[in-house]
Structures are given as structure tokens and as C-alpha cells.
Amino acid sequence: MPELRKDPIVDRWVIIAEDRGKRPGDFPSPTRKLQVGFCPFCPGNESKTPPEVLALRASGAPRNGSGWSLRVVPNKYPALKIEGEMNRTGLGMFDRMNGIGAHEVIIEGPQHELALEELPEKNIQDCLWAYQQRIIDLKGDSRFRHIVIFKNHGEAAGATLEHTHSQLIALPITPKRVSDEIIGARRHYELKERCIFCDIIDQERSDGQRVVMENSDFIALCPYASRFPFETWILPRYHQSHFEKDSVNQMAAMAPILKDVLLKIRIALNHPPYNFILHNSPVNGHHDAYYHWHIEITPKVTKMAGFEEGTGFYINPTSPEEAAEVLRSIPIQP
């Protein structure tokens, strides 16, 4: 059973997932390549994944067979286990609990060689819909405090399989960086009775320098204090704390902007590895007035050195104004 442990100094939780079996000598070389050859996410290989929890396929077609356009399956090597008791315990001054949680994989499309941004808009919209459905389902489990959805694209961004996919992790705790965001947003709200994200959107739209693109419902911008070159956030222009509460129409407006931003980054940086993370309101809690969901996209073009990791203080060699200008100038063929 994996274990959750809390650092007593900074209240940061970590998963100790020894089941994943890394003894010295088991670690892959830092220059390890993506797994190639057999792909468990390709059509025809459905039996190589755990049974699907959600899928889109022609009506009447059998579950766990081929013919799907999207599948969600439990991770075969989960960092957390869905069954069991939380068993919160203290060990002297330390805190631990069992590594209870959900770890799922969203296989975004059937074609092995296509990246998310190369899929038709409709498939990207389906993918956003699948994220929503899985969040709604897992929110019903009272053990969970937070659900993270993220994507690792390319091996330098942490992907171990090439076939396009994103991941979901449901956690019995709220991660530190999420709490930090909530605390900051609440402080702003207490001072001003306004959402800090809405304020940022207003200021960025009137300034314009850091805006990459926008449509009726969404805006993409390079944030003022970008940690990484070409870091780009996509936010709803309307106030909404919970991603899963957005309508089908809103997701239909989100899909093209996500596609276009990822394509612009792909062209600007010559197919870089990247991560994105859905920053969403924690499951329990009353953050509706001041939290505002968004997606943070971070291309991996610089190495994180010890300085950044150890201090939480980043050196970014590209200003967000320059990154936004480059991204704006890249035309996207419809």
C-alpha cells in the first residue's frame, strides 16, 4: 500500500509509492527514451489496460473493445490505491495515512502518432467533457479532497508512453501549491470582494501585451510572473470556480483555444515537451466566490536546476511579453 506522509516543517504531503519498486539500479538512465514498440493504449490492445471507466464509441459497440474515440482507464501502475481505509496515524511528530486515491488515464484518441493538439476540435472537446465526467463521479467519494488533471507530453516532461493521454489523480489531501493559491485568492477577496483571477484578466485585457488570444468565453495569456519561457494560462473570462460545472457550450469554446495555443507553442518552440495542469477548486470547501479554474501550460525548454527546486524561486530567460508576441504572431490554419 502506498503511503502519504506530511513534512512537519512546511506541511507538504508526499506519496511514498514503494510498490512501484525502485531499488538502486532500477532507476532508468536520465537519457532513457520513451517506451516504443507495443502500445497498450492503441485500439486492439484494450485488454492490456484495466477495464475502462468511461469511453466514447459507436452506440451498441461492446465495452473494452476497439472502435472508440476516447477511453478512460485506471492507471495500471497507480501511485495511489482506490480500496482501503485512510488510517490517519501519527508517528511521534510525523503524520501519515494510507495512500488512498484514484489514478486514471485519459486516452485522448485512438491514433498512436497524433498529439492532442493535432486531434480535431471535437475530440478535444470530448476530452474536456471526459475530465468533467470523471471529476463529477469522483467527487461522490467523500474521502477525496482534491482532483488533479494533468498531461505530460514528451519524455522530458515525464511521459513514459508516447500515445497521447492525460492523467487524473484524486487525493485525500489538498496539495500545497493548491492551498497556496486558495489562500492568496481568499486574501485578495477579503480585501476587495473581488476574484483575483477576474482582476488579472481585466488588467491583462486592457494592457494587451501578455495576451496570446481570446474568444467570447476564454482568454490565453502569458502570466506576468511566468516561471518558465512560454508559460501560458487559459482562463474562462467569466467567473467560475469549478471546471466541472461549465456547460457543453463553454467547453465548445474552450476546445479551439486549447488546440490553438498548443499548436502555437508547438510551432514556436519546435515540438517541445510540455505539461499542462488543470487548476480547479478543491472538492470540499467554499471557495466559489474567489477561486477561478484555469489551465497552466508549461513548455519544458529549460532545465530546472537546484536553485529553482530548492527555493521555489525561478529564473526565466524569456519575458512573458516577448513570448506572447511570438505566440500571437503565429498564424493557425483553420
Add this chain to the structure above:
Amino acid sequence: MPELRKDPIVDRWVIIAEDRGKRPGDFPSPTRKLQVGFCPFCPGNESKTPPEVLALRASGAPRNGSGWSLRVVPNKYPALKIEGEMNRTGLGMFDRMNGIGAHEVIIEGPQHELALEELPEKNIQDCLWAYQQRIIDLKGDSRFRHIVIFKNHGEAAGATLEHTHSQLIALPITPKRVSDEIIGARRHYELKERCIFCDIIDQERSDGQRVVMENSDFIALCPYASRFPFETWILPRYHQSHFEKDSVNQMAAMAPILKDVLLKIRIALNHPPYNFILHNSPVNGHHDAYYHWHIEITPKVTKMAGFEEGTGFYINPTSPEEAAEVLRSIPIQP
């Protein structure tokens, strides 16, 4: 002039260092190798670095010539500039200031091919002494709030030059992760009137599972909530908030434990890239009662994926108990 910018949501400062000149296309390939060939840190090439601010060489030998055993020089491509006004300004809701600071390189020894842990104990002690001297000198500059000393060993850990060296950055702000530590340590002190690090050392010594080694003055342990496989901290067993206040005798006790821990990690993980960071008390502030300096060593054997980066929540496949057991069992030849 580089710029310091603050994220308005989570109060995290970043350096936007555009002078470093990274436009799209300038980014090195993620598989880029260390710079090889000419080495500006080797003896005979002293004129290729900015003039030294500290060095150890035979008495009477000329400055900036060869014959040294250790040199400290300003970074030729600094992330921050030492000259200028802070010029704190607001831009609407955003905060910025000029990128004032010091960025220095500690060249730990003259031999190009030796890693820090391969140097004689005396040279490692000299290196710790040099860290202390530079901190004491830079503390005199009232613009600085915090001084970070860190080492990137190996390209995957962010090193760009092979020749063994560490770096110092003096900052006009306190980095977020440092503030988080201070806040956590202060909270513990307010509750118990004890230092949380001293409490951790007591508990770890009586438990023993996570202790790697100790001597009269120092202890090396794998922390209970380790973020990374084989993460190891070295702490003074006595309470001390400020690294630079430690005596020559204390540094003489620190040098062999730093050397041995790095050698054990080197053997256990087959010459891994690693980072270490000196966590020291901020320059101004009254944290003497509850802060406790230490060094955090993090071998880089797993890739940080989007999940970790975006949530501050880590998945570690090796328990600290197992890591400590492996490290304890590795004999070090005297």
C-alpha cells in the same frame, strides 16, 4: 537589467532575465550535453572569468593567476546585477523591482575531472569556509534579504560546465520556499518553545531507521517525507540558525560527513546527477530561536513530471527507510 516580478496570487517572486537572451530557437536541445573543450574554470584560464572576489593560494602568489586551490568569482552571465537601485514599483496590481543581487561561482578545486566528493577533506572544508566568508561579506549589503548557496552536479541537475563548482545568489527578497520553512518553524516554536529541526533530530536519532550517519556535531538522514529517492539532509546536531556563525572546528566536522554522504550516493546510484542547497536563515530577521541551518541533497534519478511541478506534491518511489539502509551499508574507505 533583469527584473524581479511577484506572482500576485501566491506571492512567488521570479527573475525575468532577458539579458540571458533566449528567443525561440536559442533554447538548447533537451538532450544537450555539458560544454566540453575549453574550460574557463581551469588553472591558466583565470583571465576568462571576472576578477576573483576570494581565493586560496600560496601566500605571495599574484591574484587572478594560477596556483590556487579554490576561487570565488562573479558569474560571467549573472541572473542578477550587483549595481543599481532597487526601484520597487507597482504596475496596476503587479509588483516589480530591478533585478539587483549577487551571483557568484565557487570553483571548488583546480582539477577539472574531480567531483567535490573526490576532493581531499581539507578542500571541502575550505569550500565551506568560502561559503561562510562570502555570506558574511554580502550580509553587509543592506539590499539583500537572503543568500542561497547551491550546487548543480551533472547536466540533468542543471550544470552547464563540468568543472566542479557551486553557486551563490544573494537576493533582495526571501524566496517562497524559505518563507514557508520559516513560517512552519515559527509555528512549532510558538506552540512548544522548541526548534522543530532539533525535535526532528531527536526523534530520528532515537528511531534510527532514517539515519545515514553521524559524528559528534552533524547528522545525515533521509527525511521522513522525502520528495525524491535518496534525498538526504545534513544538519548540525546542535542548534544553530546561521551557517556562517559556525566555527572552524564545526566546519572541520561537517566536511567529512558531506564528503562521505556524497560518496555513498555516488556509489549507490552509479554517479547520479545531484543538487544540494544550503538552507540558511534569511539575512535580516530574528529567527535564531527556531530556524536551524541544513543542507538538502537531492539526487536526480527520476524525472519531475507535470504533476509534481504544478501541485508541489511529490511521488517518491523509494522510501527514506530503504534509502537510508542502502546508504548506511556502503562502506567508505578512509
